[in-house]
Amino acid sequence: MRAEDTKMFAEAAESGRIVAAQLAANASVVAQAAKRLRMTPPTAALICGRGSSDNAGVFARYMIETEVGVLTSPMPLAVSSVYGRKPSVPGSLCLAISQSGKSPDLVAAAAAAKAGGAFVIALVNVEGSPLSQVADLTIPLRAGPELSVAATKSFIASLSAAAHLIAEWSGDAALRQGLERLPELIDAAWTQDWSAALPALTQATNLYVVGRGVGFGVAREAALKLKETCGLHAEAFSTAEVRHGPMALVKTGFPVLLLPQSDATRDDAEDLAADFARRGAKVFFAGATQAPGVVALPTVTAAHPALEPILLIQSFYRLAATLSTARGFDPDSPPYLNKVTETV
Known part of the structure; x- marks a missing residue:
């Protein structure tokens, strides 16, 4: 099987077009949500999600805290769905992220947050889903049907929807301008050749993926996809x-993938890459680097730093699909996994 013949590859390649359509179609509902958040500033924010949606929530958390300054925390879903407890969160925001919008624990947590006084916004791909019915307001992901079990375009659509909401909420003009260019940059990111990592990763058994700040969520997503x-x-x-x-x-030959963005965290990533290399690790660094003994993977430049993680994960998805087939796997049908996991 060739990577180019998989649904994962084809769906990831659609991401730039999907984000362009999403940003245009969601302008009105995002403006409505942002107006509500500015008029009634939340005291705190809660994030609900599972799997890739949970990783998107990590991105949203850092974006909210760095752009708006509102303390944000992941919501432990089992507290509501298993233990039956309702949090007291008056005046807060609950941002619930899901592709299907039907996982029972996620829906229960969003409903409990709403009953506890939170304003619930759902970022969901399936409009009319149970999560949409619970939410006070739904921002559609508009990724369309995703047939591969491995989420790609729906994850990127989650990131762009979150960034769109936070850009309008914060009124950050530079972030807004960055979003205007985001679709074309996603397309450019898809063409980046990360095949230099293939020889080391094809035979690897363990790997670290490292990021920080707004990029930590995509580091988690990359690790999840490799699993x-x-x-x-x-x-x-x-x-x-x-x-x-x-x-x-981390010893000789241990592979490490660093996914840094061009903000205040980048110097630390460079220092860490050099430290890993001194230990004999096989280090792959997304972007230009001066660290000796480190393999630089090509990236798209000129993006807003907070949006760079979206471009990095798009370039990674191409590598992941190729690596999957090189290791003898079918990325569209991972063993023991289903497209919708309905946890309780």
Whole structure:
């Protein structure tokens, strides 16, 4: 099987077009949501999601905290769905992210947050889903049907929808301008050749994926996709936390993928890449780097730093689909997984 023949490859390649259509179609509802959030500023924000949607929520969390300054936390879904507890969260925002909008624990958590006083916004691909019915307002992802079990275009659509909402909420003119160029940059990111990583990763058994800040969510997403589609034990860490213990496992030949963005966290990523290389690790760094012994993977430049993670994960998806088939897997049908996981 060739990567180019998989649904994962084809669906990921659609992401630029999907984001362009989404940004245009959602202008009115996003403006409505942003107006509500400005008129009644939330005291805190909660994020609900599972799997790739949970990783999108990490991106949204950092965006909210850095752009708007509202303390944001992931919501533990089992507290509502298993333990039956309702949080007291008056005046807060609950941002619930889902492709299907039908996982029972996610719907229960959003409903509990709403009953506890939160304003619930759903970012969901299936309009009219149970999650949409619970939410006070729905921002459609508009990714269309996604047939591959491995989420790609719906994940990127989740990131762009979150960034759109936060740009309008914060009134950040530079972020708004960055969103205007985002679809064409996503298309450019898809053409980036990360095949330099293939020889090391085809035979690998373990891998670290490292990011920080607004990029940590895509590091988690990349690690998840490597598990799902490549049968590769990949773990995601921030550039800070990997130094607290996990660094002890990094020895000669250990592969590390760093996904930094061009903000205040980049220098730390460069320093870490050099440190990994000194230990003998096989280090792949997304973007130009001066770190000796590190393999630089080509990236798209001239994007708003907060939007760079979207471009990095798009380039990664092409690598992941190719790596999956090189390791003898079918990325469209990972073993033991279903497209919709209805956890309770």
